[in-house]
Amino acid sequence: MVNRLFLSLLLFFLLVPLVLQGQSDSSRVSYRKLGVNWKNNVPFLSYSARDFVNAFVVKRFQSGLPQSVITRTYAYSDKDHSAISVSIRSCKVTYDLWEERHGVHTYTVAAVIAGLRGAANFARVFRESSRAELYDSVADDMTDGIAKHLYHEGHRRYARSGYRTADGYELDEVVDISVLALVTLGVLPARDERVVATVEAIRRDLVLDTKIGGVARYRGDQYQREDDVPDAVPGNPWFISTLWLGEYEIMRAHTVSELREALPYLEWCAKNALPSGVLAEQVHPISGHPLSVSPLTWSHSAFVWAVQSYVEKSRLLRREE
Numbered sequence: 526m527v528n529r530l531f532l533s534l535l536l537f538f539l540l541v542p543l544v545l546q547g548q549s550d551s552s553r554v555s556y557r558k559l560g561v562n563w564k565n566n567v568p569f570l571s572y573s574a575r576d577f578v579n580a581f582v583v584k585r586f587q588s589g590l591p592q593s594v595i596t597r598t599y600a601y602s603d604k605d606h607s608a609i610s611v612s613i614r615s616c617k618v619t620y621d622l623w624e625e626r627h628g629v630h631t632y633t634v635a636a637v638i639a640g641l642r643g644a645a646n647f648a649r650v651f652r653e654s655s656r657a658e659l660y661d662s663v664a665d666d667m668t669d670g671i672a673k674h675l676y677h678e679g680h681r682r683y684a685r686s687g688y689r690t691a692d693g694y695e696l697d698e699v700v701d702i703s704v705l706a707l708v709t710l711g712v713l714p715a716r717d718e719r720v721v722a723t724v725e726a727i728r729r730d731l732v733l734d735t736k737i738g739g740v741a742r743y744r745g746d747q748y749q750r751e752d753d754v755p756d757a758v759p760g761n762p763w764f765i766s767t768l769w770l771g772e773y774e775i776m777r778a779h780t781v782s783e784l785r786e787a788l789p790y791l792e793w794c795a796k797n798a799l800p801s802g803v804l805a806e807q808v809h810p811i812s813g814h815p816l817s818v819s820p821l822t823w824s825h826s827a828f829v830w831a832v833q834s835y836v837e838k839s840r841l842l843r844r845e846e
Contacts, residue, residue, distance in 0.1 A: 621686060622703055623742065628686040629694065631675050632703040638664045639710040668712055682723040683707060685743070700730040701743040702766040705773050715777035724773060733762050737813045739793055740766040749807060749816045761807040761816060764824035767793050768831045775834050781842050787835055794828050804828060
């Protein structure tokens with residue numbers, strides 16, 4: 526009966542984009558007609574973000590804050606002004622940590638999982654066992670989701686981002702240092718088989734083969750890239766990128782000898798600091814001069830964290846030997 530009803534209708538759909546951060550302003554809602562594809566007597570819609578992004582939506586996206594996008598699709602007959610069907614879909618949209626792309630990002634998911642684990646620990650301290658179980662349960666589900674949706678079977682490594690499609694997620698194939706958050710934020714063990722393969726890809730693609738060395742954020746990084754940088758260089762070396770790879774080595778180490786493999790990353794930061802000890806955001810891959818913000822608190826805090834982690838792990842391993 527439902528299929529015959531749809532077949533007898535001339536449909537048009539109103540897409541209502543609401544980027545919610547508090548109460549929405551109805552004067553900013555945009556309307557348009559969309560086409561319909563029929564499959565087995567069922568109407569299907571497909572559209573890209575360009576179909577509903579207006580100046581208001583762009584402004585909210587560019588804020589860098591998490592946003593919720595809700596689409597309402599109304600179906601009308603050609604003889605009645607009352608909607609006979611309403612479909613509502615929603616998704617949360619976030620920037621990646623580099624503030625360059627919207628999507629579902631491995632780094633962001635790892636950070637949320639780490640936050641949930643922390644909340645569960647707090648709940649246990651306050652004897653809120655049911656809350657702790659809830660937080661841990663959601664964190665477990667999200668961890669399973671990473672394996673299901675953000676692991677690239679073809680490349681046999683974790684992807685930095687996924688973009689929702691009708692069939693699941695289209696994965697971003699660019700190798701990105703931020704994927705190491707799966708280990709540094711405690712989501713997956715450092716010696717996990719898939720993690721190890723991901724780190725091998727990072728070493729291959731992002732460790733610079735120049736006299737300056739260091740580690741780039743991702744292959745093809747154009748931010749602050751100067752004209753004299755050879756095409757073969759994946760990007761400028763960042764202090765945090767270099768430190769994250771060093772932190773991975775610290776977490777992977779089972780012996781003092783293995784732990785020493787993290788030292789070159791710490792030494793690189795000291796070598797490329799300014800005479801004052803200031804750490805920039807990144808340095809030129811050929812000349813080594815500082816680029817972008819200098820000093821950068823992020824670089825300094827990452828260095829302090831990595832050094833403390835190294836010292837603590839060294840003490841632990843020496844007690845065990």
